[in-house]
Amino acid sequence: MHTCLLEWLAEKNSIHYYSVSQRDLLNGGRDTGNDAAFVSQEVPELEAGETVTVSITMKNTGQTAWTPRGQFRLGSQGPADNVHWGLTRVHLSEADSILPGAEKTFVFDVTVPDADGLFNFQWQMVQDGEEWFGEKSELKQVISGNPGSFLDDCDVSTDWKSSAGLSLNETDQQQGNGCMEFSAGSTDEFKKVFSPAYNSFGAEATTELRFWYYVSDVSVHENSNQVELGSAGRPDQDEYNWNLTGLTDGWNYVTLKTSEANKMGSPDLGAINWFRIYRVKSGPVVSRIDAIQVIDTEVGPLYTLLVDGGDGAGNYPEGYQVSIEADRPPSGMKFDQWIIQSGNPEIADLSASSTTLTMGDSPALVAASYSEGVAVEEWISGEEVQFAIFPNPARTEITIAYILDRAAEVSVCLLDLSGRVVDKGTGNTSLAAGRSVIRFPLPGIQPGTYIVKTGIDGKSYSELLFIQ
Numbered sequence: 001m002h003t004c005l006l007e008w009l010a011e012k013n014s015i016h017y018y019s020v021s022q023r024d025l026l027n028g029g030r031d032t033g034n035d036a037a038f039v040s041q042e043v044p045e046l047e048a049g050e051t052v053t054v055s056i057t058m059k060n061t062g063q064t065a066w067t068p069r070g071q072f073r074l075g076s077q078g079p080a081d082n083v084h085w086g087l088t089r090v091h092l093s094e095a096d097s098i099l100p101g102a103e104k105t106f107v108f109d110v111t112v113p114d115a116d117g118l119f120n121f122q123w124q125m126v127q128d129g130e131e132w133f134g135e136k137s138e139l140k141q142v143i144s145g146n147p148g149s150f151l152d153d154c155d156v157s158t159d160w161k162s163s164a165g166l167s168l169n170e171t172d173q174q175q176g177n178g179c180m181e182f183s184a185g186s187t188d189e190f191k192k193v194f195s196p197a198y199n200s201f202g203a204e205a206t207t208e209l210r211f212w213y214y215v216s217d218v219s220v221h222e223n224s225n226q227v228e229l230g231s232a233g234r235p236d237q238d239e240y241n242w243n244l245t246g247l248t249d250g251w252n253y254v255t256l257k258t259s260e261a262n263k264m265g266s267p268d269l270g271a272i273n274w275f276r277i278y279r280v281k282s283g284p285v286v287s288r289i290d291a292i293q294v295i296d297t298e299v300g301p302l303y304t305l306l307v308d309g310g311d312g313a314g315n316y317p318e319g320y321q322v323s324i325e326a327d328r329p330p331s332g333m334k335f336d337q338w339i340i341q342s343g344n345p346e347i348a349d350l351s352a353s354s355t356t357l358t359m360g361d362s363p364a365l366v367a368a369s370y371s372e373g374v375a376v377e378e379w380i381s382g383e384e385v386q387f388a389i390f391p392n393p394a395r396t397e398i399t400i401a402y403i404l405d406r407a408a409e410v411s412v413c414l415l416d417l418s419g420r421v422v423d424k425g426t427g428n429t430s431l432a433a434g435r436s437v438i439r440f441p442l443p444g445i446q447p448g449t450y451i452v453k454t455g456i457d458g459k460s461y462s463e464l465l466f467i468q
Contacts, residue, residue, distance in 0.1 A: 058106070078253040149302045169181040181287070187279065230272070231268040308341075310326040335353040
């Protein structure tokens with residue numbers, strides 16, 4: 001039977017031929033004896049879109065020789081088998097036989113990713129068809145464009161829970177200002193209920209949970225463990241869950257696909273509010289977590305929109321249309337316009353308090369601005385007169401709006417606080433009954449506080465104006 005199996009595997013050119021022939025798997029098998037140590041690497045500056053030559057040196061610290069026939073290769077990590085750098089494997093040469101104690105330098109070309117995101121340059125020895133083994137190469141991280149928003153950036157400890165005390169580590173994080181740290185031998189490491197729920201805009205077939213996970217000593221890990229992502233705000237209901245394998249001491253970049261997860265109930269990727277990691281241990285361990293993201297690989301990163309003075313804030317993909325609405329104006333003021341303070345969104349109507357914003361390819365902050373206006377109740381032949389000045393504060397020009405119940409002669413001038421005329425304006429202007437406006441340029445006017453004086457058929461009204 002052993003001979004027949006080997007012949008069949010050879011005919012199929014199976015990657016398992018070497019393992020079956022060398023490890024006596026039909027009779028219980030023998031340990032692979034594989035191990036490796038990272039020695040050094042030469043990696044130039046990684047600029048998005050460029051192709052560069054790199055070298056990585058690994059030492060065989062195991063008991064078996066590395067040969068092409070044995071399917072020994074250098075493989076991409078962070079996550080395993082990623083194609084971000086243009087290849088997933090670097091092969092030995094046909095003549096290579098790297099004996100225990102010897103070193104191998106792999107020299108190869110990579111293309112630096114130019115898409116938005118966070119990309120990890122890291123490699124590890126692998127025996128295809130058998131196992132990953134040994135130390136990983138030194139991690140180099142490339143942030144191309146904007147990596148997008150986080151389910152949790154782990155920069156603050158708010159709402160994080162555990163079966164033991166948690167702390168905020170501000171010295172060994174992978175991004176931002178900190179990471180969450182667990183130090184104990186109990187089971188529950190990290191768990192959190194998110195409020196409000198997080199919309200990943202993801203589909204089950206193409207969404208990934210990504211995060212950094214540090215382990216001080218993987219040898220104390222038992223097999224029983226789970227990562228959970230759900231929408232019920234609690235475990236074991238409407239959740240995706242995975243078993244974590246292949247971890248090494250130190251930081252690990254974890255990528256878990258929802259399409260490959262175990263599923264309980266009907267988890268909603270548009271309303272994520274639960275995350276947990278637990279693991280049974282044989283002793284105390286230090287673990288850390290950082291930079292948790294939920295990303296649909298077809299949609300791309302989500303970017304944070306902040307709305308100052310209005311509604312519509314959230315995390316959205318590029319091109320997504322968001323309804324934004326300004327808060328009710330404070331007493332004595334009225335909505336003026338939307339101001340884009342950062343980012344590159346497009347706002348359909350800057351002067352409308354309720355409008356549509358199209359998200360750009362970066363985080364954005366927009367603010368609702370308000371101007372002071374005054375309605376003055378003075379009676380001319382028994383009729384009411386109203387006027388308003390905007391914007392206020394102003395920079396280069398103001399507009400004075402009038403509502404007149406009959407035609408009138410109107411004048412406008414600008415005074416300083418001592419009453420001295422700073423700008424005489426244009427003199428009398430005839431306005432018809434109803435709504436009218438007069439535009440008043442402010443060329444060369446120094447910043448400060450002034451008085452706008454308007455005359456309506458010989459009666460004067462004044463309002464303070466702030467020039468920036």
